Amino acid sequence: MAMSIIWWFWSLLAICASDTFREKAEEIMKTTPVIDGHNDLPWQLLKLFNNRLNVSKANLNTLTETHTNIPKLKAGFVGGQFWSAYLPCDTQNKDAVKRILEQMDVIHRMCQRYPETFLCVTSSSGIRQAFGEGKVASLIGVEGGHLIDSSLGVLRALYHLGMRYLTLTHNCNTPWADNWMVDKGDDEAESEGLSVFGKRVLKEMNRLGVMIDLSHVSVATMKDALEYSEAPVIFSHSSAYSLCDHRRNVPDDVLQLVKSKRSLVMVNFYSYFVSCSKDATLSQVADHLDYIKKVAGAEAVGLGGDYDGVTELPAGLEDVSKYPDLIAELLRRNWTETEVRGVLSENLLRVFSEVELASNNMQVPEEEPIQLDELGGSCRTDYGYSQAPSIHLQIGALLAFLVPLLFSLNLL
Structure with missing residues (x-):
């Protein structure tokens, strides 16, 4: 009987402590909401509805087929979202530019259709404005360098349409940058990182104030970008290679460069990047956050869930409403309130602000085009x-x- 009472007492204490951490997490998130680095809801809107937002099933207040909808965003205290404008690699040398314009358009139309929820912004000050208005700051990240079709003019045009980060590759090489499958052995290295033109792309991104995203690139490309960029860079949705040796994750020597460059790794929740299997847990995601904090510093850690872009998610992080549970776990692990606020928003806002400060639109734009013989495709x-x-x-x-x-x- 006495043992039963003791067991009951400690169970009750654990539950109360858990509730306390959760309450503390929500209290912090009311003033410092989540900025997530990567959400593929626009891809789902294309696949499910061909970007027709007016059909009844596409209503983001009631949509149930996705990890993301408006009630879930509110429950998750999401105050800033980089929506992924993405098309697969099979658009390369075909209709990539047309299709990326359509995906950027659907993000703008989300803001127009739900103005009470989303505010499309293009700056760090715009994010803070959205926070003040209680809206989700909505920004555009273009996922895949193939989507600029090796054109500095297209790069600039996408910037003017709202692109604020560009993922240099997706799961294929571009004519100017190598992707992560080179490290896996599935693709041949073509640029050995960044080509001469690839470095021009980086320089122009720095000039414009577009964040350089290194998720999906090869290690050689990571190192080139970290060396040549004049501003901090991001990994919008990647995790720690030492905890899961998937080539999409960031190795320790690169994490050291991230630290020296004051850059950011926004941890991916895809189970195969978290545990290297289809089964993972919220606690294992927190392990990745812990590890990046240990190697690169607390200011180098962010969140890039990859919701609606992946099929397998950790138990406890099934959709965008679950962020408070992850923050509660960090508090349970003795992360300070300052560190937690950094993970939630402040680290990304710092990087974004430094990218903006490093930009200089008064400089002469990069104009030297890629060599014609470096381009693929027969319809040029x-x-x-x-x-x-x-x-x-x-x-x-x-x-x-x-x-x-x-x-x-x-x-x-």
Whole structure:
């Protein structure tokens, strides 16, 4: 009987302590809400509704087929979201630019359709304004460098339409940057990190004030970007390689560079990046946060759940409403209130502000285009290239080929 009473007492104490941590988490999040680095709801809107927001099933107040809807965002104290404007690699050298414009458009239309919930912003001050108005600051992250079609002009156009980070690759190389599957051995290295043109892309992103996102890139690309960028960079949805040796995660030597560059790793919740299996737990996600804090510092840690872009999520983090439970776990692990506020929002706001400060629109834009022979695809025109073949050059090249051949055949 006495043992039963003792067991009951300690169970009750644990429950009360858990409630206290949860209450503390919510209290903090009322003034410092979550800024999440990566949510693929726009991809789901394309797949489920072909971007038709007016159909009744697409109502974000009642949508049940996704990890994200408006009630879940409110329950999760999400105050800032980088919505992913994403198209797969099979659009490369095809209709990538058209399709990315459509995905950016649907994000803008989300803000227009639900103005009481979303405020589309393009700056760190805009995020703070949305916080003050109790709305979800909605920003655009373009996921995949293939979506600029190796064009500095397209890069600038997407910036003017609201892009505030660009993930340099997705699951394929671009003509100017290598992706993570090079490290896995599934792709051949083409640029050995960043090519000369890739470094121009980085320089132009710095000039504009677009954050450089290194999720999905190879380790060589990570190191090149961390070396050449004049501003801090982000990993919008990646975790710690030492805890799960998936090549999408960030190794320790890169975490050291993240620390020295005052950059940010926003931890991904995808189970295969958390535990390297389909089963993971909220506690294991907290382990990744702990580990990055230990190696790179508390100011280098953020949240990039990858909701609606993944199929397997940890127990306890099934949708965007669950963020308070993760913050409660960090408090349980003796994270300070300052550190927790950093993870929630302040670390991202610091990086974003430093990127903005490093930008200089008065500088001359990068103008040197990628070499024509570095581009793939067979449906390209060559207008503007000084060495583009004209009819005269084609005839000259043909004669240069034919004359030696005719001599060798004793026909001349």
